Each structure stands twice: as C-alpha cells, then as structure tokens.
Amino acid sequence: MLSFEERLTKAVTLLKSSENLAAFTGAGISTESGISDFRSKGGVWDRYRIVTYQEFISSHEARVEYWKMKKELYTEIKDAKPNRAHLALAELEHMGKLKCLITQNIDGLHQDSGSSHVIELHGTNRKAVCLDCGKMWPIAEVQTWLEQGIIDPSCDKCNGHVKPATISFGQSMPEAEMIKAFQCAASCDLFLMIGSSLQVEPAASIPREAHNSNARLIYINRTETPTDNLADVCFSENASQVLDELIRLLKSGNNTT
Ligand SMILES: [Zn+2]
Incomplete structure (x- = not known):
C-alpha cells in the first residue's frame, strides 16, 4: 500500500500527462455540502x-x-453550497484539463461551482x-x-x-445523456471517479468502459468499489483534501516547467 504522498505523486503525474480528462461523480462528493x-x-x-x-x-x-x-x-x-471538491473540478475545467463531467447527482452543485460540461445521468x-x-x-x-x-x-x-x-426508481435512464457519458468514457485518456461506490448500473459500467478504452483511472471514494483493481490509484481520503492537493501539485508543476 502506497502512502498518501506517493499516491498523490502518482495521480498528479497522470493528470499532467492527460490531454482528455473525464470525471464521474456520485453522492459522496456532495455529502460535505450537506446533501x-x-x-x-x-x-x-x-x-x-x-x-x-x-x-x-x-x-x-x-x-x-x-x-x-x-x-x-x-x-x-x-x-446547499458547492464544496472544495466541486470547485476543484470546475478549476480543472478552466485549466483546460477536464473535458467532461458525468454526475449521478441531482443537486446542481457542479453548475453552481462553475462547471459547464456536465452530464446529469439522473x-x-x-x-x-x-x-x-x-x-x-x-x-x-x-x-x-x-x-x-x-x-x-x-x-x-x-x-x-x-x-x-x-430520474425516479423504475424510470428509464435518459438516452442522450447515457450515450454522451459512454462516449466521454470511451474517448478520455484519464478517468477520475469521485464519491461513488459503483454498486449499481450504469455507474459500474462507465469506469469499465474507460478502462477498456485504455484510459487510466483514479478513484477517490470512502469505501472500496467492485472495480478498485482497475484503478491506477485509489484514495479513501476526503475528496476535498485529495483534489486540493492534486490541484496544488499540478499548479506548482506548471510553474517549474
Ligand atoms: Zn403539460
């Protein structure tokens, strides 16, 4: 098991080399916002x-x-207000890194934090x-x-x-959003998953699609998921803390190169 610092270093290396980053968020990203x-x-x-x-x-x-x-x-x-994890994803978009953001959340906090390319699956x-x-x-x-x-x-x-x-229980998933989400997973080179236990479909299949299309995977979730073995780096630490550190390291790296 790598230390927190070692995992951060590994994740920031992946982020630096990524030219097409996709993110996928679940309820875990919004719990710090009181949802x-x-x-x-x-x-x-x-x-x-x-x-x-x-x-x-x-x-x-x-x-x-x-x-x-x-x-x-x-x-x-x-x-509810966006927390630092939402803001970090908006910043990654503004930095030109993050190309698409898929969310299972219905709270609108990604849009509030300034993200514009949001696919709302639910x-x-x-x-x-x-x-x-x-x-x-x-x-x-x-x-x-x-x-x-x-x-x-x-x-x-x-x-x-x-x-x-x-989308209620028993209601079919929105087709256009599903197609966009899978296209996004299939075309990214790095897939950042935050706050989903990936227990239910389609959540479980989207990171798998990215993996099968040769993307690297970073997982940030409190608990283990069924596909942790596919991820290059897994964090069980607080999402705000991890994303804050990643952005800080990403920026400091940009200054020296
Ligand atoms: Zn009507």
Missing part, C-alpha cells in the same frame, strides 16, 4: 418510502406522498417537468405552489402530472 445520501440513516429517506415512477404516474396518493417528501427536502437543496432537482407536454418550471416555483397548499401539482398548460426533473 444526504439516500442510503444514509436518519435522513429524509428514512422517513419516507420510495415512490416508484409507475406509482407516481398511476396513483394520486403516491404523488401526494412524493411531493410531501420533496417539499421537506427542498430546504436542504436550496441551502436529471436535476432544480427543475420540475410536466410528464405530458414537457413544460418546465424552476423547482422554487413549484415549492411555492406546495406552500400554498397544492398537494399534487398539475400542468397549467395541459393538466399533466408535474414531477421534479429527476
């Missing part, structure tokens, strides 16, 4: 059951329950969408409807069901 992982205990996910997409479409009661949970979750989403919690006509609203607007007592919001244009623009 609860739905698997973590005591969060809103413990108090509400999961409403599937099929239930949402077919049942008024399920929609009421779903929106009640979302109403409670709103404060957590509204108050949609976004920042907007709501009419499932029939596709009309969209900022989630803040729908929150005001909920606070006015509307318990099952419907579209003012077509009366369709309004749902946060996220």
Whole structure:
C-alpha cells in the first residue's frame, strides 16, 4: 500500500500527462455540502418510502406522498453550497484539463461551482417537468405552489402530472445523456471517479468502459468499489483534501516547467 504522498505523486503525474480528462461523480462528493445520501440513516429517506415512477404516474396518493417528501427536502437543496471538491473540478475545467463531467447527482452543485460540461445521468432537482407536454418550471416555483397548499401539482398548460426533473426508481435512464457519458468514457485518456461506490448500473459500467478504452483511472471514494483493481490509484481520503492537493501539485508543476 502506497502512502498518501506517493499516491498523490502518482495521480498528479497522470493528470499532467492527460490531454482528455473525464470525471464521474456520485453522492459522496456532495455529502460535505450537506446533501444526504439516500442510503444514509436518519435522513429524509428514512422517513419516507420510495415512490416508484409507475406509482407516481398511476396513483394520486403516491404523488401526494412524493411531493410531501420533496417539499421537506427542498430546504436542504436550496441551502446547499458547492464544496472544495466541486470547485476543484470546475478549476480543472478552466485549466483546460477536464473535458467532461458525468454526475449521478441531482443537486446542481457542479453548475453552481462553475462547471459547464456536465452530464446529469439522473436529471436535476432544480427543475420540475410536466410528464405530458414537457413544460418546465424552476423547482422554487413549484415549492411555492406546495406552500400554498397544492398537494399534487398539475400542468397549467395541459393538466399533466408535474414531477421534479429527476430520474425516479423504475424510470428509464435518459438516452442522450447515457450515450454522451459512454462516449466521454470511451474517448478520455484519464478517468477520475469521485464519491461513488459503483454498486449499481450504469455507474459500474462507465469506469469499465474507460478502462477498456485504455484510459487510466483514479478513484477517490470512502469505501472500496467492485472495480478498485482497475484503478491506477485509489484514495479513501476526503475528496476535498485529495483534489486540493492534486490541484496544488499540478499548479506548482506548471510553474517549474
Ligand atoms: Zn403539460
């Protein structure tokens, strides 16, 4: 097992030689911003059951329950700020290193931190969408409807069901985003994974796609993943700390060459 310093040196060497860096983020990058992982205990996910997409479409009661949970979750989403790990990825983009950022998160914190090339695999919690006509609203607007007592919001244009623009359990993944994510993984020369346990699909397959296309892999995650063996370097340290150090080393290297 290499020391933290040795792993940093190895990772920064990979970063320096990379000309097409891709990043992939999961819930672990946002926990420092106060966004609860739905698997973590005591969060809103413990108090509400999961409403599937099929239930949402077919049942008024399920929609009421779903929106009640979302109403409670709103404060957590509204108050969340990007942390240093989000900012580091935005900086890597501005440095010209990072070409694409794939995220499983729905919190919008990558965009808040200044990243522009973000592929949101699970949609976004920042907007709501009419499932029939596709009309969209900022989630803040729908929150005001909920606070006015509307318990099952419907579209003012077509009366369709309004749902946060996220991918729910039982809902198929967005095709265009999936294609872009796999293209990005297949074309990068270095793949930086942060904060995902890579337990579920498609999360598990995306780094594998990068590996099969001869990219090098850096993993930053608190726990082991099923594909740690594919990674050139693995960090279990805090993502903010690791990324801060990598950027510092990357910049100091640029000054001397
Ligand atoms: Zn509509």
